[in-house]
Amino acid sequence: MTALDATTSALVFAEITDDDVPAVVALWHECGLTRPWNDPALDIADARLSPTSTVLAARAPASEGGAVVASVMAGYDGHRGWLYYVAVSPGLQGSGLGRAAVSAGEEWLRAGGARKVQLMVRTTNAQALGFYDRLGYEEQSTTVLGRWF
Template identity: 50%
Template sequence: MNLQLRSFAPGDADAVVALWDEAGLTRPWNDPYADIERSRAVWPDLLLVAEDGGRIVGSVMAGYDGHRGWLYYLASAANRRGEGIGRLLVEEAERRLVALGCPKVQLMVRPGNEIVLAFYDRIGSERIDVAMSGRRLIADAAGERTA
């Protein structure tokens, strides 16, 4: 494995969105290209990709609001799962967040996604019982949802 972790580059967008689609992370009410642009406008070095042989095989989007860091869109290519790509991406995102002074990181997992929850358990995350609430401020697509 000749894996390289790096910041997202503009030419990565189609490959990253295809990876997110393959991993089941996209939703019709969230435009993933708009999510990429919004993320890069605020924290351009917190959208990371894992590349192997010129192919994007993983990604994670991180953010920091001054209180906590957040992880979004963690994905690895279906044929590469179990190789540690997700763990490496989380570690790099956390390293970059710490460098910004971020004291903690959290993430959201959709209900019933036990495979993803088990992954985060294995890498040291603890489950937090919290209710989430939100609302859309800018509609990306016809169907307005909050998540």
């Protein structure tokens, strides 16, 4: 166990700053969360523009280099709270950081007035589906529809 493994439970999630954007984008690439049709930097800019959405990240302690190691995007649409881009640096997965990221997003949404949190998981992402099941998230009997503007 590295020193960082031993301290992951104590890492704090906070709203990212402009300086964090490249590291967050790199984390999402590393975690396989980016797709050609989504510009991650634009997604971050959009989320940070509105007071009802944000991007939170946890950093390693300064003594460990201070890198961004986990993230969550949260947004409240006035009816439901949504989580996106839950990501944990591959080398630190399995140490509780994913649960902490979801909790941080949930708390942010709850503080903003949301009574329910939802998220979308690609049907091919079996790892994430197992993770969310463990956290008490249940499949909703609904189909997500969409259309590009």
